[in-house]
Amino acid sequence: MFSEDEIRHHFPILDRKINGQPLVYLDNAATTQKPMEVLFASKHYYEAMNSNIHRGTHYLARLATEGFEKARKTVADHLNAASTDEIIFTSGTTDGINLVADVLALSGTIGAGDEILISTLEHHSNIVPWQMLCQRTGAELKVIPCDDDGVLDQEGFRALLNGRTKVLAIGWISNAFGTVHPVAEMTAAAKAAGVPYVLLDAAQATPHVKMDVQAVGADFVALSGHKVYANTGIGVLWGRADVLNALPPWRGGGEMIKEVTFAGTTYNDLPFKYEAGTPNIEGAIALEAALDFVNQIGVGEIAAHEHDLIQAAAAGLAEIPDVRLYGPADRAGALSFNIAGIHHYDLGTLLDQMGVAVRTGHHCCQPLMARFGISGTTRASFAVYNTLADVEIFVASVRKAVGMLR
Incomplete structure (x- = not known):
């Protein structure tokens, strides 16, 4: 009840x-308030297990690593990801979208004359990174129109799909108007047209929608913890393992490597390939508490x-x-x-x-x-x-x- x-x-x-x-x-679309469970999880991390993760052999390092990776498993289960390898911790939705846009630019798979397809209802975070990608690669940005009710024109969307469309990047729910887009159907249409990459901005959808990333059919889904009762500064990029494995790393540094010599570097496996540097450990553990709170209700x-x-x-x-x-x-x-x-x-x-x-x-x-x-x-x-x-x-x-x- x-x-x-x-x-x-x-x-x-x-x-x-x-x-x-x-x-x-x-003002919950901007950020949600935090339940006691999340506040306690943050406090408990610093009081009982504060340490860096993965490489330490001492007791606190093991506790922190176990907590961090347990949080990754909770996120994977919440999203119905095929594997925890597909869960990349980020600082938020904006960070996740920039990761994908930058990596696609680095990959060489986007070039002059290619098209990036977004919608009229996008948040700036799902516009500007693609504009920057277009500036770097010579690709063109195309925009799906909407009607006077703020609903995307599906005929107009399908008319924009063509052999040059390389990315479809759309929000799941509009942060401004609350429009819920038919993302599974749009993803299916894009894939049928041969679009190699589909990204969903799920910042607004995460607190309101039961998410199944396998069923929706996209290649990437980005979300923010603070929209779903967790802390600011923590987010998730889910990506299909085969897609992520085929793309180059983003940022260089610790954790994303297997071996470094001055002659060259061997990169780490997923998900660590995209998690350079010390992550927001406390944020991931608090995000787990937030998702547990949501799922309990x-x-x-x-x-x-x-x-x-x-x-x-x-x-x-x-x-x-x-x-x-x-x-x-x-x-x-x-x-x-x-x-x-x-x-x-x-x-x-x-x-x-x-x-x-x-x-x-x-x-x-x-x-x-x-x-x-x-x-x-x-x-x-x-x-x-x-x-x-x-x-x-x-x-x-x-x-x-x-x-x-x-």
């Missing part, structure tokens, strides 16, 4: 008062709860005069809106004074905002600890702020 009160007890920050008001935290239970909240919030906002909601009705995670004649920043500032934390601006999606002829939106985004009471306070606060601004 899903219990809002029981879940909220796991998150001590939710007891804070903001400007004398109870905190209503609706159930991804399906969380998704159903959040769906009810976002539908209630959309219905409440729709009753406010001159409001425009962006994205499809079946959005997930994030709800973006504007109110005619009111700047999103002014609205967000007043909501903050009422204890309601939302995000305003372009949400690192400036091309998407340009597509809709706006500078930004107000965005409310939801997590497992949000409640219908939060939604009621949020909608009432928007109404009050609108009255103050008009």
